[in-house]
Amino acid sequence: MSLLLLINPNTSEAVTRQLAQAAAALTPAGGQVLTRTARFGMRYISSEYALALASHAVLDAYDTALSEGTSPNVVLLGCFGDPGLLALRERARVPVCALAEASMREAVERGRYAIVTGGAAWVPMLRRLAWSLDLLDPLAGIVSVEPSGAELAADPEMAGRVLRQACQQAAALPGVASIIVGGAALAGWAARLQPEFALPLLDSVDCGLRSAWHMTCV
Structure with missing residues (x-):
């Protein structure tokens, strides 16, 4: 079974639920989705300042998921702006993509x-x-x-x-x-x-x- 770790760089749980709903419709047989919401930052990213905070929050969310025993096959950043994409690609041992x-x-x-x-x-x-x-x-x-x-x-x-x-x-x-x-x-x-x-x-x-x-x- 392949596991997709879907990170919401916004702190809004409502956005995470939207992402999870979209993911459910496109998850193939044998696939599983695990969502994580940023623990800090802005509810919805709409500025350079918020984007910078989200880059840190994305790395934190990934590290937290791994510390909990999660072993994803791929990571998706659920923000149209891709905060922290290159840093997470450097850190992660699996493919990372973004919206x-x-x-x-x-x-x-x-x-x-x-x-x-x-x-x-x-x-x-x-x-x-x-x-x-x-x-x-x-x-x-x-x-x-x-x-x-x-x-x-x-x-x-x-x-x-x-x-x-x-x-x-x-x-x-x-x-x-x-x-x-x-x-x-x-x-x-x-x-x-x-x-x-x-x-x-x-x-x-x-x-x-x-x-x-x-x-x-x-």
Whole structure:
């Protein structure tokens, strides 16, 4: 049996439950998912400061899981921003993947891509991440909506309205072949909005899970 350790770098248990629900739908036969929530940091990461704290919290969550006897086959960071990814890859003895990298790599297979996410502070952070992964050139643009991911999750009616508008804006960018709906708290929205769009809408959580399971022998 292959075990996926799914770490939520946010301190919100509600986000962890969302991640677990998404994981349950994509866990293959013979697979098991264990979730861990960051013990410190911010309830929902939406700033450079919060991202820095989360990088430390991710390492702490991994070490804590191992100290409890957990032996994962793969680790997934459940945050669209990938805090602590490179540090955890250096430390862990198993493959480590994360939502933003996985979704960007899946999107670029189709050509130029755009990102829709919550919170304006994420725009420069995601552009920097795309640059570090050598995936900035195919990035047509990032459309951020004013509410954070946590605020979107708390108000589904508002979330549907603003995410629909953002996806329409992203679809109008030159050469876009797919749109990433990025954010742990936005899990499920790509599928809900897909019938309204000709372009593929990629759910960052689903992309991360597919990437993680691909790295195992399940």
